[in-house]
Amino acid sequence: MTRHAESSEFLAAAKTEAARAVEHRKKVLEHVGAEAFTVDDFHKEEPGDWKHTTGRSDVTPAELQLGKRCHGAHVETLSADITPAGSHYLLIHFDVPLIDPSAYRLKIHGLVDKEVSLSLADIKRRKAQTASVLMACAGNGRMGLTERFTSHVPWGPDAFGCADWTGCSLAELLQEVGVKDGAAQVIFTGADKGVEWNTVDYFRRSLTVEQAMTGHVMLCWQMNGADLLPCHGAPVRIIVPGWYGMASVKWLTSIEITSGGWWGTEMDVYCYRRSRLDPTPLPIEQLPVRAMMAPPGHPDFYSRTRLLAPGVVRVRGKVWAGAVDIDYVEFSSDGAKTWQRAEVGDKSGAFGWAAWHFDWDAKTEGSYVLSCRGVDAAGRTQDPLCDDQFNYTGMGSTQPQLVYVRVTADIETVGGSINLEVEEEAAKKPEVMEKAQWDGLYRAPGSQ
Amino acid sequence: MTRHAESSEFLAAAKTEAARAVEHRKKVLEHVGAEAFTVDDFHKEEPGDWKHTTGRSDVTPAELQLGKRCHGAHVETLSADITPAGSHYLLIHFDVPLIDPSAYRLKIHGLVDKEVSLSLADIKRRKAQTASVLMACAGNGRMGLTERFTSHVPWGPDAFGCADWTGCSLAELLQEVGVKDGAAQVIFTGADKGVEWNTVDYFRRSLTVEQAMTGHVMLCWQMNGADLLPCHGAPVRIIVPGWYGMASVKWLTSIEITSGGWWGTEMDVYCYRRSRLDPTPLPIEQLPVRAMMAPPGHPDFYSRTRLLAPGVVRVRGKVWAGAVDIDYVEFSSDGAKTWQRAEVGDKSGAFGWAAWHFDWDAKTEGSYVLSCRGVDAAGRTQDPLCDDQFNYTGMGSTQPQLVYVRVTADIETVGGSINLEVEEEAAKKPEVMEKAQWDGLYRAPGSQ
Structure with a gap:
């Protein structure tokens, strides 16, 4: 039962995205192989002790700290149509920024015909649509592994949630500002700044112009019919339906269109790799089944x-x-x-x-x-x-x-x-x- | 700056509660002593290995599991006047019950002149008041201990939150139904059932009739101006201002007035103890500084x-x-x-x-x-x-x-x-x- 009237453009985008998802999964299996990456493989790639651990099979205080700041879904709410806010999984890389809605601005800049700085009211005036979107963390289930890459959140299989997200179409917004010839990448920046992998940055992710223009990516200001909570990206976040959660940048402050490819920390972290120094890591994109x-x-x-x-x-x-x-x-x-x-x-x-x-x-x-x-x-x-x-x-x-x-x-x-x-x-x-x-x-x- | 107009009855209750808090703290210090309970004391009291641990100084998978289901406050939100929902600490003992608001009933029974079964609309018709209430878990800071009682949530100092809670006065409700002579205890039962300390029960806590009638305890249906989220006790919960969080029973389905004292699992768990089998455990009540x-x-x-x-x-x-x-x-x-x-x-x-x-x-x-x-x-x-x-x-x-x-x-x-x-x-x-x-x-x- 489809509870939401999704636009024909949105549904067409879903078909494109479904084809991409199947194609991407094939690439993943070609890249890392369909067989398991064993504990022996892991030891060969990462022989030293990890700084924060006393042993990779133990839970570390640092992992616990992330597990408590972030949190899994309350899996018992799977009996409901949607996951309520507060029971939806949550991964916060840096701090929750508390943004004054009346002072909020979103800058769209770079290779566009017309650079703009939008207020929250400007964004909310646009045509709104609501979609049920399943989101999951790329690291979902990591704790099921005997030995694991410890520098991230220690998820059980509970890093998911399915909420009704309301917002406007990113593609329509980009058409409005006019994307120039030669544009290749759309970089989304959040207000949260910190250090990850020894690099100072705001949380940033990018999509190709083609991905961003497909018609299913949304700028959202509501979750389950209520204004976004600060921990879910208030006042405005990106939602990239069908992708793992890392693409759905929270506390969005800037959309920059660039000519070249772009590769930041949060693009590098979220990759499939065969080894620690895999020369051709494959970006994580769509959700599997x-x-x-x-x-x-x-x-x-x-x-x-x-x-x-x-x-x-x-x-x-x-x-x-x-x-x-x-x-x-x-x-x-x-x-x-x-x-x-x-x-x-x-x-x-x-x-x-x-x-x-x-x-x-x-x-x-x-x-x-x-x-x-x-x-x-x-x-x-x-x-x-x-x-x-x-x-x-x-x-x-x-x-x-x-x-x-x-x-x-x-x-x-x-x-x-x-x-x-x-x-x-x-x-x-x-x-x-x-x-x-x-x-x-x-x-x-x-x-x- | 007091942001809420608190009633004179509520403010008078706060004075009573402040006096009780100081008195209770004195009792605690008399009972457990002002000196530290050392690691050696702990070993003497609990010499065996704990079932779920490989050693008490490690974080266990079971602790992690609770840490991820429950979660601490996002401490960076301490710069705000109130803690937003989603960033407020959360402890859920059993499952989050999903209650249909239109089918919800609260039974008030036992030693009352008139047993009632109230709908959500019945409760919401009552005179509402809003109060900022600081809530914290009694186990807050437990992970700071070298060796700990592992059977609970592994909190850092982050198990707190201060929200605006809206509801009606419990004292007024009890006056309405008429508490009979000989009544001593008020037992609050939530909809969430499970096993704790080998005992099958709904989550239940009690107050003395005197504590319940003081005038500051509320039946709440809103947090920060919005209907309660399921994880915070929707549609109705108790808020016991000034007390540790365990007293503020969520998903409230029954209030029973009884003649004798009552001592259930959740009363027994939340006690100050000098030893494993302390013959006179002291109930946990008011918050310290x-x-x-x-x-x-x-x-x-x-x-x-x-x-x-x-x-x-x-x-x-x-x-x-x-x-x-x-x-x-x-x-x-x-x-x-x-x-x-x-x-x-x-x-x-x-x-x-x-x-x-x-x-x-x-x-x-x-x-x-x-x-x-x-x-x-x-x-x-x-x-x-x-x-x-x-x-x-x-x-x-x-x-x-x-x-x-x-x-x-x-x-x-x-x-x-x-x-x-x-x-x-x-x-x-x-x-x-x-x-x-x-x-x-x-x-x-x-x-x-």
């Missing part, structure tokens, strides 16, 4: 283990693939060993997500590991469940979510006692659950 | 080290003490060794915070550790900078925030290079900074 579920039942506060009363439970989730359509979703209750088809609904717009559900017959008390995976209309699939990563930087991982569920009637007894330590120890026996499944669960915090 | 600063300059993404150009910088922060007035705030630029008085403004309402600033002359390039501390009108002070905790559960810590600043002209050079690894290593030399200061900085993630 991924299914996630709202973990059923009730959680244990600390371990996030799920407790569920025996019976049939409707497991609900969402599946996304950028602008590409969904083919099917599969559900597993035995730790990604055997799979069954789930029911899948329509996408919530060209760049949104589709709801799925599976009626799981959990009649027998015991321990289960639930999982799900999606396949899109272009035949793209998720990564297999695996300790290794498929590129050096641990970007773009789509290992399936794992959710540990204990089916027990005791959860109905308010005031009753459940000793999960004993139950989880029992479940770790080989006949109940393979050790690798347990390791996977506890290496991927936030999965539940 | 604490000052925090918005770290000046710009951050390094990963380490959160601050980079600042040479010159005079106005360091801005806030100070709070529940309902107690502020006496003074001190600022230090040498790692809490020497202190200077800062300028302090008025509180933003009876339970809000006061802005402070200090014009720091950072003319000489080099490394500095900034800190601040508050003293309130009742003479209450913050904890000293110390590795130890002052009670077994690590609750109620007020060790000063530490902010590492590198003063360097290079931060002005966008595109320039700053190698913090080299600079931080140099700063660790005894003549520049004591080792203990560095350890403190890196043990307290989120401090910057």
Whole structure:
């Protein structure tokens, strides 16, 4: 069900973007290879100790610090049509700037016929459109890797959100100012400044003029029908539907059109690489396919283990693939060993997500590991469940979510006692659950 | 400057609450002692390995998981009058419930003359008031401890926020339904259910009838002028001004008045204890005094080290003490060794915070550790900078925030290079900074 009237230009752009997404994924697989980048490969490339770590398999205080400033989605909100603000994932590279809306200016300059400096009112006067856009971090799932590139946010599979974004078309704005011949790159600069990879800069990203003019990129001032919160880029941010989140620059202060290619820190960080010094890193762009579920039942506060009363439970989730359509979703209750088809609904717009559900017959008390995976209309699939990563930087991982569920009637007894330590120890026996499944669960915090 | 017209009843309640806060702090010090609870004390009380840890000085995946679901404040927003939603700290014990506002009911029952079931419209029809309320987690600062009680959220000093909360008076509502003679306790139940400390329960907390009837406790449906977000307790939550956050039950579904005392899991968890099996744990109630600063300059993404150009910088922060007035705030630029008085403004309402600033002359390039501390009108002070905790559960810590600043002209050079690894290593030399200061900085993630 499409809840928003998306313009014909926006829908046409979605088709272009879907074709690009499939093409880009092929390039990624050609570049880094379809096989896993192993722990041995990692050690060969990065033999020294990392400054901030005592060992790459531990969580470091610096990682924790980023994990607490930034935050994952509350995955239980996957049962809703959209992710509420406050439950949507958030990555803030530097500081949240607090911008006075009445003093806000956006400068559009460089290779344009007419340089402009727009106020917030100027921007809001333009024709508005609203689109459901699934956003995810390129590093989503990084904590599922045995050894990881530690200098970034330690995501479980929870670095996502799907919100209704309202704004005007970037293409229309660029047509208005007139892009000159010879223009190649559009550089977006945010108000947040800091140091990343030893380089001083504002947060900046670029698109090619072709990408920027496709018709789906928006300058947004609302999220879920309300003015943007400061942490989501108030008063104006870019939204690049179908791409990983790093392209959607927050606190936008400048759009500069340049003739040459442009390569800044935030372009360099977000790349697929085969090695530390890969001479031809491939920029991260469109989202792959991924299914996630709202973990059923009730959680244990600390371990996030799920407790569920025996019976049939409707497991609900969402599946996304950028602008590409969904083919099917599969559900597993035995730790990604055997799979069954789930029911899948329509996408919530060209760049949104589709709801799925599976009626799981959990009649027998015991321990289960639930999982799900999606396949899109272009035949793209998720990564297999695996300790290794498929590129050096641990970007773009789509290992399936794992959710540990204990089916027990005791959860109905308010005031009753459940000793999960004993139950989880029992479940770790080989006949109940393979050790690798347990390791996977506890290496991927936030999965539940 | 009081931005809100608080009713005379509300202001009178603040005076009562201030007296209680001072009294409670005295009881706490009598109970756990004014001296630190040392690492040796901790080992004696909790000799075994904690199930989820590989060692208590490491961050565990389970802690990270909670740190990412919950999240600290974006401390840079301390320069603003209120903490925006999305930048306010958040602790969610179980799942975020998604409640249909049109189906919402609040039951008030037990020892009342007239049991009622109120719709959201019924509640919103009542006389509304808005108050700035500083909220903080009882576990705020826990990561500053060398060895800690790991079964909770790994906060730096960032588990706080000050928002404008709008709602009606609980006391008036209770007067309306008529509290019967013999009533002693008011139990608040939220919609979120789960397991904590092996016990199945909804999130519940209680106040004595006297505490509930004082006149400052509110049933709120708005935060910062907007309907509550799901993660902040939509559609209705309790706000207990001046208390640590655990008392402000979210997703409120039931208020039950009972004759006896009531002691549930969430009352038991939030206690000051001298030992694991302390026979007389003291409930956590009112907030102590604490000052925090918005770290000046710009951050390094990963380490959160601050980079600042040479010159005079106005360091801005806030100070709070529940309902107690502020006496003074001190600022230090040498790692809490020497202190200077800062300028302090008025509180933003009876339970809000006061802005402070200090014009720091950072003319000489080099490394500095900034800190601040508050003293309130009742003479209450913050904890000293110390590795130890002052009670077994690590609750109620007020060790000063530490902010590492590198003063360097290079931060002005966008595109320039700053190698913090080299600079931080140099700063660790005894003549520049004591080792203990560095350890403190890196043990307290989120401090910057």
